[in-house]
Amino acid sequence: MITKRIIPCLDVRNGQVVKGKNFVGLREIASPVEMAEYYSKSGADELVFYDITASSDGRKIFTDVLRETASRVFIPLTVGGGINSLEDFDRVLKCGADKVSVNSGAIKDPSLIGRAAKRYGDQCVVLSVDAKRVDGRYRVFAKGGREDTGLDALEWIRKGIKEGAGEIVLNSIDTDGVREGFDLEMLSAVCEISTVPVIASGGAGCIKDFIKLFTELPKVDAGLAASIFHSKEVKISDLKEEMRKNSIPVRIVKE
Numbered sequence: 001m002i003t004k005r006i007i008p009c010l011d012v013r014n015g016q017v018v019k020g021k022n023f024v025g026l027r028e029i030a031s032p033v034e035m036a037e038y039y040s041k042s043g044a045d046e047l048v049f050y051d052i053t054a055s056s057d058g059r060k061i062f063t064d065v066l067r068e069t070a071s072r073v074f075i076p077l078t079v080g081g082g083i084n085s086l087e088d089f090d091r092v093l094k095c096g097a098d099k100v101s102v103n104s105g106a107i108k109d110p111s112l113i114g115r116a117a118k119r120y121g122d123q124c125v126v127l128s129v130d131a132k133r134v135d136g137r138y139r140v141f142a143k144g145g146r147e148d149t150g151l152d153a154l155e156w157i158r159k160g161i162k163e164g165a166g167e168i169v170l171n172s173i174d175t176d177g178v179r180e181g182f183d184l185e186m187l188s189a190v191c192e193i194s195t196v197p198v199i200a201s202g203g204a205g206c207i208k209d210f211i212k213l214f215t216e217l218p219k220v221d222a223g224l225a226a227s228i229f230h231s232k233e234v235k236i237s238d239l240k241e242e243m244r245k246n247s248i249p250v251r252i253v254k255e
Contacts, residue, residue: 003249004214005045005222006236007199008229010035012051012081015065017230030230032065037072039229043236043253047073048169048224050101050128051081063095070096078126084108089116093124101126101169104142107149107156110163117164122196127165129153131186132173138186145173153186154193161196168194169224172202177227179205182213187220197221204228207242214248 010017010032017030032049039047049069070077079092080101089100100120106113106127117125130141131153138153157168170190172183182203191198200213204225213223228234243250 002221003045003251004220004243005199006043006210006239006250007046007048007222007224008035008039008044008236009048009050009201009224009226010069011226012049012065033068033072035230036069036077039236040073040075043240043251044075045222045251046076046078048078048080048101049097050079063091066092066097067095080126080128083112085112086115086119089120089124093120099124099126099167101128103128103130106160107140107142107151110159113160113163113165117166122164122166125165126167126169127157127160128169128171129157129160130171130173133186138189141173145171145176154189157190158193161194165196167197167199167221169199169201175203176201178203179228181205181209182223184213184216187213187217191217191219194219199224201225204234207234207239210239211242211246211248214243215246 012032017032017035036047049066066079076098078099078101079097080103083100083102084105092100102112113125130145131138132141140149140151140153140156141147142149170187172186175183180203182200187200198220199222200220201224204210205228210223213220240250240252
């Protein structure tokens with residue numbers, strides 16, 4: 001049986017991990033290098049590193065911080081932010097990333113997904129989708145949730161999978177940082193149409209939120225969170241033990 005993954009997320013701005021609510025009000029909280037090392041040792045299954053203002057600032061990702069972060073991590077590392085070309089894929093992978101997450105760059109040029117999948121393999125291409133409810137529809141937002149693209153999220157995800165995306169990260173802007181649970185309604189709609197692994201992001205506030213996620217939506221492959229792990233309100237070892245008690249397949253690693 002395939003185990004469910006627990007994935008901490010490092011949202012990085014100006015070389016520091018930040019956290020906010022509904023994608024706004026960001027504040028610096030720690031060094032990504034130190035946090036990555038901590039998570040790698042504490043039982044995380046994978047780690048996500050997002051340079052969250054690279055696209056909106058129109059610049060490349062911080063390769064120096066990324067390279068040092070990757071050197072401390074011994075679990076799969078997904079990296080995103082400012083990925084607009086195959087050259088960006090190549091640079092990030094050479095810095096130590098195992099997978100590359102595309103968002104705004106794929107919206108601007110959907111062919112980037114297919115070209116990257118062909119060159120590096122679809123397992124390397126992660127389509128990250130920032131979605132929010134607008135007029136009763138799930139709408140795709142770009143540039144760190146700042147820009148409404150007008151795209152229907154479900155249609156965009158279908159297209160991304162067809163182009164070659166090997167994994168979908170669904171970030172619900174509506175529940176981001178609110179800590180009242182994952183957006184099960186939106187996730188359910190995505191799971192119904194997805195033929196690749198789906199990672200849930202946005203809204204986790206406690207261990208019970210993960211239990212509810214995997215129990216009610218068994219098609220979800222992984223749960224991603226930031227603040228509750230960063231603050232150590234939830235320890236990954238405690239979360240995984242509770243998952244095991246609830247018969248949710250999980251990889252247990254002793255700290």
